[in-house]
Amino acid sequence: MSPGASDAEEVEKANTAFYEAMERGDFDRLSELWLDEGISCVHPGWPVLSGRGEVLRSYALIMANTEYIQFFLTDVKVSVAGDTALVTCTENILSGGPAEEAGELGPLVGQLVVATNVFRRTPDGWRVWSHHGSPVLAETDSDEDEDTPA
Amino acid sequence: MSPGASDAEEVEKANTAFYEAMERGDFDRLSELWLDEGISCVHPGWPVLSGRGEVLRSYALIMANTEYIQFFLTDVKVSVAGDTALVTCTENILSGGPAEEAGELGPLVGQLVVATNVFRRTPDGWRVWSHHGSPVLAETDSDEDEDTPA
Numbered sequence: 001m002s003p004g005a006s007d008a009e010e011v012e013k014a015n016t017a018f019y020e021a022m023e024r025g026d027f028d029r030l031s032e033l034w035l036d037e038g039i040s041c042v043h044p045g046w047p048v049l050s051g052r053g054e055v056l057r058s059y060a061l062i063m064a065n066t067e068y069i070q071f072f073l074t075d076v077k078v079s080v081a082g083d084t085a086l087v088t089c090t091e092n093i094l095s096g097g098p099a100e101e102a103g104e105l106g107p108l109v110g111q112l113v114v115a116t117n118v119f120r121r122t123p124d125g126w127r128v129w130s131h132h133g134s135p136v137l138a139e140t141d142s143d144e145d146e147d148t149p150a
Numbered sequence: 151m152s153p154g155a156s157d158a159e160e161v162e163k164a165n166t167a168f169y170e171a172m173e174r175g176d177f178d179r180l181s182e183l184w185l186d187e188g189i190s191c192v193h194p195g196w197p198v199l200s201g202r203g204e205v206l207r208s209y210a211l212i213m214a215n216t217e218y219i220q221f222f223l224t225d226v227k228v229s230v231a232g233d234t235a236l237v238t239c240t241e242n243i244l245s246g247g248p249a250e251e252a253g254e255l256g257p258l259v260g261q262l263v264v265a266t267n268v269f270r271r272t273p274d275g276w277r278v279w280s281h282h283g284s285p286v287l288a289e290t291d292s293d294e295d296e297d298t299p300a
Contacts, residue, residue, distance in 0.1 A: 038229030040238045040266065045287030048238045048264045050227055077200055079188030079279075081270060084234040086280050088190045088198045114198045116190065116282040118268055120231060129229075130236050132266040134284030137195030 008078045011085040011119055014126035015078075018117065019071040019091070025063045031056055035120055035127045042132040044113050067106055069095040083121040084129070090114050091133065112136045158228045161235040161269055164276035165228075168267065169221040169241070175213045181206055185270055185277045192282040194263050217256055219245040233271040234279070240264050241283065262286045 005013075014033070021030040034052065041055040042048050043062070049055050072092040079086045091113040097106040118130040155163075164183070171180040184205065191205040192198050193212070199205050222242040229236045241263040247256040268280040 038231065038236065040227065040229070040236065042238075042264055042266060042282075042284060045285065046264075047286050048225065048227075048240070048266075050238065075198065077190065077198075079190070081188065081234070081279070083232055084268075086188065086190065086268060088192075088200065088280075090198070114192055114196075116192060116198075116266060116268075116280055118234075118236060118266075118280075129231070130238075130266055130268075132192075132282040132284065134192060134282065135195065135287075136197050137285075 007080045007085065007121075011078050011080060011087060011126050012076060014119055014128075015076065015087045015089070015117055016073070018128060018131075019073060022059075022063075023070055025066070025069075027056075027060060027063060030059055033128050035122070035129050038129065040130050040132075042134070044111075044133045044135045065097055067096050067098045068108070069093065085119040085121075085126060087117040087119065088115065089117070090136075157230045157235065157271075161228050161230060161237060161276050162226060164269055164278075165226065165237045165239070165267055166223070168278060168281075169223060172209075172213075173220055175216070175219075177206075177210060177213060180209055183278050185272070185279050188279065190280050190282075192284070194261070194283045194285045215247055217246050217248045218258070219243065235269040235271075235276060237267040237269065238265065239267070240286075 018033050021033060034055065039052060039055055040048055040050050041058065043058060049058050074090045074092060076089040093111040093113055094108055096108045099106040113133045114136055115131065115133040117128060119126040120129045168183050171183060184202065189202060189205055190198055190200045193208060199208050224240045224242060226239040243261040243263060244258055246258045249256040263283045264286055265281065265283040267278060269276040270279045
């Protein structure tokens with residue numbers, strides 16, 4: 001951990017590392033970022049997955065079917081309480097699956113997903129306890145009324 | 151708190167109380183169940199709502215537009231670590247909006263939603279830190295489905 005960095009800064013770095021591991025298709029790094037016990041994961045539109053077996057298998061499947069994926073994170077908000085941290089963010093996703101022709105990239109698809117990520121402090125840094133991502137389907141009409149940005 | 155009840159039992163009770171407050175349309179009870187600070191909420195298909203102002207306004211809006219709502223919770227899983235608890239569950243929802251005719255009930259709609267609820271231990275019991283609900287759109291084993299959510 002970087003000396004002098006606040007908890008919130010360390011948590012945001014762990015959150016970024018989580019998405020970077022997905023972007024690189026780095027399954028080992030992703031596995032390392034998840035806690036050992038009690039974890040759960042909801043991919044957009046999916047049911048709940050529980051435990052490392054189910055969760056990590058889902059990532060292996062997604063990585064196998066994803067040729068290219070990039071996350072542009074916006075609205076990242078971090079709330080730390082003791083050894084737990086809650087992160088919410090908007091995942092502006094650009095992704096592409098394998099194309100029909102070998103060596104080609106599949107068609108790119110844009111997707112708007114919101115996520116709630118829960119992290120626990122461990123001796124090895126902050127680790128993911130829960131990830132819940134869901135598609136944004138509705139528009140909020142009255143969200144323009146001020147509200148202080150975090 | 152009930153003497154002798156385990157943390158996990160207390161958390162499950164708080165989770166049940168959260169849905170019961172929704173079923174009764176009890177806005178005061180629901181407000182009481184949320185923590186004071188750092189809260190976030192994602193309703194199915196919605197963007198992230200942050201802070202008591204946004205979160206509680208959304209519940210007032212939902213309650214105003216819901217004549218009837220019932221949650222049948224299944225697959226409830228509780229993971230407690232220190233003063234934080236993570237609950238995942240499937241919300242089998244039956245709801246109805248106001249009907250055209252006064253005194254009538256609107257058409258009932260069934261909905262399958264999965265939720266990740268995070269609770270914090272407080273002197274007044276377990277309180278909601280985060281709620282994230284999302285529609286279940288895909289089957290886990292649908293390998294033939296081209297747009298597997300990433």
